[in-house]
Amino acid sequence: MERGMPGVLKRLVRMREFGLIVIILTICVIMSFASPYFLTEGNMRAILLSFSTEGIVVVGMTILLISGGIDLSVGSVMALTMAVAGKLFLFGLDPWSASVLGIATAAFIGLIMSYFVTRVGLHYFIVSLAFLGIARGLTLVVTQGTPLSLFTLPPAFKFIGQGSFYGIPFVVIVFLVVVIIADFLLRRATMFRRVYYVGSNQKAAEYSGIRVDRVKAGAIILCSTLTGLAGIIFMSKFGAATPQFGVGMELNVIAAAVIGGASLNGGSGSVLGAILGIALLSLVTSSLQLLDVPVFWQDAIKGGILLAAVTIDHLVHTRRK
Amino acid sequence: MTASPLLEMTGIAKAFGPVQALQDVDFRLRHGEIHALAGENGAGKSTLMRIIDGILQPDEGEIRLDGKPLRFSTPLEAQQAGIGFVHQEIALCPDVSVAENVCMARINASRSFLVNYRRVRREARAVLRQLVDIDPDAPLNTLSISSQQVVEIAKALTLDCRILILDEPTAALTERESEALFKIMHRLKSKGISIIYISHRMAEIFAHCDHITVLRDGRYVMDAPIAETTPEAVVNSMVGRELSHLYPDKLSTPPQQGETILSVRGLSDDGLVRDVNFDLHEGEILGLAGLIGAGRSETVQTICGLKPRTAGTVLLKGREIRIDGYPDAVAEGIVYLSEDRKGEGVFLDLTIAQNVSALRLDKVTTPLGLIDRRAEQDQAQALTDELNLKSGGIGEAVSSLSGGNQQKVAIAKLLTADPAVVILDEPTRGIDVGAKSEIHALLRRFAQSGVGVIVVSSELPEVIGLCDRVLVLCEGRQSGTLEGDDVTEEAIIALASDLTGTALSDRLPAGPAALDSVQ
Known part of the structure; x- marks a missing residue:
């Protein structure tokens, strides 16, 4: 910290986040020339809105990746959360209690997954792949395969997904609160320091008296819970729960976290990086729309960006060594 | 010696970025000799060998094989030219059988479409029989580390090599296995194969090698026929300074005069360890010796709660303590240093400060559950200064440190617990001579300051030079305790090979440990 300006600057430039900010700004500059609509307030707000809710899931995924885990089931768990909460509301439960139970369902799935990962000893990939199927299947059972129309949700509940404070969408506020808290905790809280230890070297963590299984389970459940929270926000936003919601979401979410510097080997990653990652992906999606690129190209281009980001990072890291 | 050397390297230089790993290094290997290559860690031994093997390309210098200048651009080319390399780290496939591992290179070189498994097994068995009896059908991961090392050597032998490079092959081997390896080396030598033998152990070098070359800080320091030099001269040229005392002074009084710190009674685990009893006294360093597979690590890990205990009690300063897991041991001030530094000891990609605080995070946590960074930095700074750590600052990643300094970080971590008892498993494995004697001196200081010190070590000179009292294990049972002048290699x-017949061999579980026992 106290090494003087050039050192600080050098470190800043070397930081993953800095590179991402440069790329994002470059795209913004190019796009502002390419499209007159790009720099409008409406477009900026649309971009911000588009990634705010998914961004909450990205935060959870980043923490899970740092602990050395991964969760492929987020899209399905989100759909299940919406279906459970929506169905309970249609049965006559008030929307708040229904939402809490929906999020509890997501957390419960996290709990079961953590049982299989830490107690049975299966790999995250397989367990969450199984729950990608199970949670989606349960969603279809709950909804009977048809979207639940929730237009009767009270205005106070719809405010979560649709309202705004002084022109700032409430969704964005929730997102920023989650981000700021998570970023602070990850950098400063003892509890989350353990997540880095476990992800960096599980055995060494165990030999440092850290209860590794608890940390791993906590990260899984936290990721599922945040996914549930995001599901409730989406439900409020759309006033509906559709059985096919969130299909393929894991690609976006994991890509964002990895572009932002989280390692699949665990031990590294930051919330700020992950948020810049999801911002970059959303920015690209929006830019492609403004440039009239057919929508079918989007996934291919996103995959390409992921590959490019990881390749550059790999090359930079191996050269430094 | 003979006129033209088999392999001649002159003026070799190699830089990695700003680091000059090798500079103006000469190396000559003659026909049919065992040539020791010595030097501290980081002296450039491995880099030089990787250049021979084609893994690395030199920036400058000339390599001649049989007088012809050449350069290998891949390990395969070097292999085809008859150079076999047994790396220090085990590079085998854990899930496939021993036979397939042994014949891996042969299978790869084979032109036939199908693999003849019967032949693979036969050849593997033939090669292994020269070394130690290992079942060729056993999956590799059921073997102990030392047996895997033997498989690695067997694998190199399947290639008809003229030069065999052995990079610290005995680091993980027991004395007996090492002896078997030396016999093989001499047999290969008599067949005209030249061997480059990298080792830290002077006793081995002087017993078995013909010639020695010493590197220091990437430069050639000396080379001489073994008969014309002494271990002292070699060590001094390796370190570049006089090492007056390799080991700190031992206790001058009988260890039992000190107060009893730790008492272990009737300790058993669910497998190997059976009825271990001992007392640890204030001021002494207690050694735990035995062959690999004798249950040394298991014993201390059971004491620390890292492995489940099925019977026995542990008393700390006369008070029986309850340990259901390692956190309980840490809370009582009993801490453990793993033998596998990189795999289990340190967090390579985290900073020095973060490594040091891992064991007792509560000491650097504020009442709100946040990390107190100032306290974390101060603690790391104070402890690493005390241990004389050489680093670019406590904010650097541990991966940037040498092995000896990484070990100091791991030890600093233990000290945060204000330990009553420190248990160190192979504390100086793979560490250069300088750092080694520093760590030895440190352990003696711990003992003098009233901390109980238990050292598990496979290196007999270390056990003998460092420990006041030595508990010897054989097949999970204690076969004896030695102290004072009785602590000798013989x-x-x-005791370790149960020549006195106290341990019951029928209690030994079948499998990997069998190799390490004495047939």
């Missing part, structure tokens, strides 16, 4: 080996 006495330890006799």
Whole structure:
């Protein structure tokens, strides 16, 4: 910290986040020339809105990746959360209690997954792949395969997904609160320091008296819970729960976290990086729309960006060594 | 010696970025000799060998094989030219059988479409029989580390090599296995194969090698026929300074005069360890010796709660303590240093400060559950200064440190617990001579300051030079305790190989440990 300006600057430039900010700004500059609509307030707000809710899931995924885990089931768990909460509301439960139970369902799935990962000893990939199927299947059972129309949700509940404070969408506020808290905790809280230890070297963590299984389970459940929270926000936003919601979401979410510097080997990653990652992906999606690129190209281009980001990072890291 | 050397390297230089790993290094290997290559860690031994093997390309210098200049651009080319390399780290496939591992290179070189498994097994068995009896059908991961090392050597032998490079092959081997390896080396030598033998152990070098070359800080320091030099001269040229005392002074009084710190009674685990009893006294360093697979690590890990205990009690300063897991041991001030530094000891990609605080995070946590960074930095700074750590600052990643300094970080971590007892498993494995004697001196200081010190070590000179009292294990049972002048290599080996007949061999579980026992 106290090494003087050039050192600080050098470190800043070397930081993953800095590179991402440069790329994002470059795209913004190019796009502002390419499209007159790009720099409008409406477009900026649309971009911000588009990634705010998914961004909450990205935060959870980043923490899970740092602990050395991964969760492929987020899209399905989100759909299940919406279906459970929506169905309970249609049965006559008030929307708040229904939402809490929906999020509890997501957390419960996290709990079961953590049982299989830490107690049975299966790999995250397989367990969450199984729950990608199970949670989606349960969603279809709950909804009977048809979207639940929730237009009767009270205005106070719809405010979560649709309202705004002084022109700032409430969704964005929730997102920023989650981000700021998570970023602070990850950098400063003892509890989350353990997540880095476990992800960096599980055995060494165990030999440092850290209860590794608890940390791993906590990260899984936290990721599922945040996914549930995001599901409730989406439900409020759309006033509906559709059985096919969130299909393929894991690609976006994991890509964002990895572009932002989280390692699949665990031990590294930051919330700020992950948020810049999801911002970059959303920015690209929006830019492609403004440039009239057919929508079918989007996934291919996103995959390409992921590959490019990881390749550059790999090359930079191996050269430094 | 003979006129033209088999392999001649002159003026070799190699830089990695700003680091000059090798500079103006000369190396000559003659026909049919065992040539020791010595030097501290980081002296450039491995880099030089990787250049021979084609893994690395030199920036400058000339390599001649049989007088012809050449350069290998891949390990395969070097292999085809008859150079076999047994790396220090085990590079085998854990899930496939021993036979397939041994014949891996042969299978790869084979032109036939199908693999003849019967032949693979036969050849593997033939090669292994020269070394130690290992079942060729056993999956590799059921073997102990030392047996895997033997498989690695067997694998190199399947290639008809003229030059065999052995990079610290005995680091993980027991004395007996090492002896078997030396016999093989001499047999290969008599067949005209030249061997480059990298080792830290002077006793081995002087017993078995013909010639020695010493590197220091990437430069050539000396080379001489073994008969014309002494271990002292070699060590001094390796370190570049006089090492007056390799080991700190031992206790001058009988260890039992000190107060009893730790008492272990009737300790058993669910497998190997059976009825271990001992007392640890204030001021002494207690050694735990035995062959690999004798249950040394298991014993201390059971004491620390890292492995489940099925019977026995542990008393700390006369008070029986309850340990259901390692956190309980840490809370009582009993801490453990793993033998596998990189795999289990340190967090390579985290900073020095973060590594040091891992064991007792509560000491750097504020009442709100946040990390107190100032306290974390201060603690790391104070402890690493005390241990004389050489680093670019406590904010650097541990991966940037040498092995010896990484070990100091791991030890600093233990000290945060204000330990009553420190248990160190192979504390100086793979560490250069300088750092080694520093760590030895440190352990003696711990003991003098009233901390109980238990050292598990496979290196007999270390056990003998460092420990006041030595508990010897054989097949999970204690076969004896030695102290004072009775602590000799012969006495330890006799107890460790159960020549006195106290341990019951029928209690030994079948499998990997069998290799390490004495047939």
